[in-house]
Amino acid sequence: MTAVLPETHTVRPPTREDAQAILELVSAYNTSVIGFADYTLEDAEDELSEPGFDLATDSWLVFDDDRLVGYGAVFGKGDHRDLDIDIVTAEVDVERWLLDRVLDRAAGFAREYGHAAVQVDTVNYQADVARRDRFAGYGFERGTTFHRMRIDHAGQVAAPDVPAGVTVRRGTPDETSQRAAHDVLNAAFDGQFGFTPRPFEEWKASQENHSAFDWSQLTLLELDGEVVAMRLCNDQFVEDEDCGYVGRLAVLEKARGKGLAKFLLRDQFAVDAAAGRTGTILHVDTNNPTPALGVYLSVGMQAVLVMEVWRRQVSA
Template sequence: MTAVLPDKYSVRPPAFEDAQAILDLAGAYNISVIGSADWTLDDVQDALNEPAFDASRDAWLVFEGDRLAGFGWVFGKGDRRQLDQDVVAADLELERWLLDRVEERTREFGRAHGHSSVQLDTVAYQADAARRDRLKGYGYQVGTVFHRMRIDHTGAVPRPEVPAGVVVRRGTPDEAGQRAAHGVLNAAFDGQFGFTPRSFEEWRAAQEVHSAFDWSQQTVLEVDGEAVAMLSANDQFVEDENCGYVGRLAVLEKARGKGLAKFLLRDQFAIDAANGRSGTILHVDTNNPTPALGVYLSVGMRAVLVMEVWRLEVAV
């Protein structure tokens, strides 16, 4: 049964100027669960600027008078077979209404792209038992578990020795370098949970509107003239934690087991320490088919936060 929006609420799409109100609402929820806002104003603005995001159709702000009482949005990429959503509302009746809007829009994506069903994912902090129970009641199931990993830098970190036969390309300012990084990313992550391959044009556009990213922060490793590994870093965690962030680390299957991932990580640690960062952060899927978690632990990183990805298979 579809939930009905109570009369005390009004609804409209978000505008860029609503970013602070969205941050305040989401931040208050996050603080209540994990003790920190975990979002910044740039994070919200970047989401609203996402090239594939249509605020007029993909998001809803719900007000009680002038107060923002809840919001929901859904993001698609690539072939829209897998979508990501966020819904925040203290009123559980309003939460259900927003989830219905998200699922309705999810079906529209599915029909437009010829899918019989679409995977709808949302992230819940493992510490929030009440929300996890509600998601289960709404028909979601745990798809995987992510750990936020961190290593602290208390001084200078030495640059690692470049592995034999490897050429390091620092920065990808030109299209050739960007295409090389994009190719490694799509090939290395193919088939992993929640990953949707994107065309080069869609991927580049998303990178360029990300306020915390610059092409100079992307590193590509070549062997015999072929790109075989990449690391894409950004400043997403600088404002709130003064930490560098590894957004993506990818190594082609044929190049694994040669220490390339550890080299890229240690290289980034040295870069972040030299830039005065307190540490380096990344997220890892603990069910990753590659031994990624073991690699991160082996270079001194530790888990500081556990998040679950809950998935709903939405029939179109």
């Protein structure tokens, strides 16, 4: 049965000028669930300007008179076989209506890209049990659980020794280095939950659209002249947490077991501490086929927030 909005509600696509209103909506919801906003104006602006994201067809704002009460969006990457959806509202009727719009658009993507079906993923704070139960009722199933890991820095942190035979390349703005990082990322994350390989130009544009990112925060590790590991950081958590953020850390399978991941983590701790950051943050899939969670715990990081990914298949 198709959901219907209350008569007082109106709908329109967002514009980039709506970032502040979306910030206020998302912050209010997050604060009600986890006690803090966990979202910034830059986050909203970046989302609305994501390359390939069509505001007119892929997103919706719902108003009660002049008050924003709902936001929904669907984001595709690469071949659009896996889609990310975002629905934020405190009103169950609005949530159901936005979900119908999002799922219909997902089916449209399936047809456009020639897929019989696509997967849609949405993230839910584990603390929001009511929303979790509603999405289960909508036909979603729990896909995996992510932990936000954090380590605090009290003063300076000693830089680790570089592993034997390894060359460290920091701040790599040239295209050759960017392509090497892209290749390592795709190879190392192949088959992991929710990871969609993206063509190089699409991946690069997405990175450069992120206001908290610049290429100076890309670090590569070489063994015998070959790039075998990469770390991609950004300032996403500087404004609200005063922490550095490890967005991606990848090591090729053939180079694992040599301490490269631990080196990259401890090296970033030293970099963040030297910059005066109070800590370093990253996210880890607890169902990761590599022992990533154990690595992060072994270097002193602790889980500070738990999020679940809920997944549903949508037919064309």
